[in-house]
Amino acid sequence: GxxxxxxxxxxxxxxxxxxxxxxxxxxxxxxxxxxxxxxxxxxxxxxxxxxxxxxxxxxxxxxxxxxxxxxxxxxxxxxxxxxxxAEKAQSTKEKLPDEELLPLEEVATPGITTIGGLSDFLKVPQNKTLKVVFYIADEEFVIAVIRGDIEINEVKLKNALHCVELRLANEDEVKKAGLVAGSASPIGVSGIKVIADDSITSGANFVAGANKPDTHIKNANYPRDFKIDLITDIAKAKAGEECPRG
Ligand SMILES: [Zn+2]
Known part of the structure; x- marks a missing residue:
């Protein structure tokens, strides 16, 4: 071979x-x-x-x-x-239907720190959750937001951020930024660059982190509830998605 x-x-x-x-x-x-x-x-x-x-x-x-x-x-x-x-492939990701926007609601999620756990615990599909991943892009702390059922493509993320070096932030860096791993979201965050995948612009009423331990928030909606500095395709394309050429 x-x-x-x-x-x-x-x-x-x-x-x-x-x-x-x-x-x-x-x-x-x-x-x-x-x-x-x-x-x-x-x-x-x-x-x-x-x-x-x-x-x-x-x-x-x-x-x-x-x-x-x-x-x-x-x-x-x-x-x-x-x-x-796969590094380059455009992700068309499944579009979710529009819904009436419901008010934010805090919900206790003891010990839940993963999308899988959150989905099981609250009985919501993973595509109705928001996932947050923390990165250090050329020394700068950055939050990446993507729909819970999709993975981040770090090559696309790096290109979108125009950075030379990109790595996951460590526990200390997350704490120093005032965020809670496993319960983080862009809601109420300021002074930190937030980049999001365009998957968060379809669908509504997502479950997101509450930025405090063992707590999440229901019915998070963009742009009603949080700000994003840059929205683009930073998703890993998956088998079964629609062809980008339509
Ligand atoms: Zn095609």
Whole structure:
């Protein structure tokens, strides 16, 4: 089988085009050249949309071959040619129906610190909860909010925050920020950057943390109850979602 090579050999190529149109032509020429090479080698490569990484830029592709011993994940659509590295794949996530907004209501949740536990305890589906994850982005404490049934894609988060280094905040850093791990939410938070996945903009009446131990809040609604500095797609795309190409 073929796996991602451990020795990283890099080749740079600059096109010196004078505009984006020319760049697109050059880019496609290179793409064709590689596809021809792979075809002649008998390798059935897939052209996969990829994250550009630290170098940045608009378009980036990887050539991949599916194998059981592979080390990367790609998301593909069975109905069209959409194919993207899981790091990059756009998440369309299930949209939730609108509901009449109910008033905030505090509820005791003794010992409950996970979305799974919260969902079981209050008998609400995970997609009716809000999950909060704490990060340190280039020294800055940041709160990321996402619907409870979806995972955060840290590559997308890093790109959205335009930071060089991103890591999970540790227990001390969370405490210092005045937040409670397991019962946190953006409600009432100020002076901390809050970034959210666009999943929180569909549906209503979410269960969120109350920012005090063993307590959650029912019927949290954006933008009625909390502020977000930046809303974008920071979700891991999942199998079964609608194709981003519609
Ligand atoms: Zn498709």
């Amino acid at each position: 073929l796996i991602r090579v451990r020795e990283f050999i890099m080749k740079d190529l600059y096109s010196f085009d004078i505009d984006e149109e020319g760049l697109d032509i050059s880019y496609n020429k290179m793409l064709n050249a590689y596809q021809n090479i792979y075809a002649r080698c008998g390798l059935p490569v897939l052209l996969v949309e990829a994250d550009s990484g630290a170098i940045g830029g608009k378009d980036s592709h990887e050539f991949m071959i599916t194998t059981d011993t592979g080390e990367d994940e790609m998301i593909h659509c069975p109905n069209c040619d959409y194919l993207a590295n």
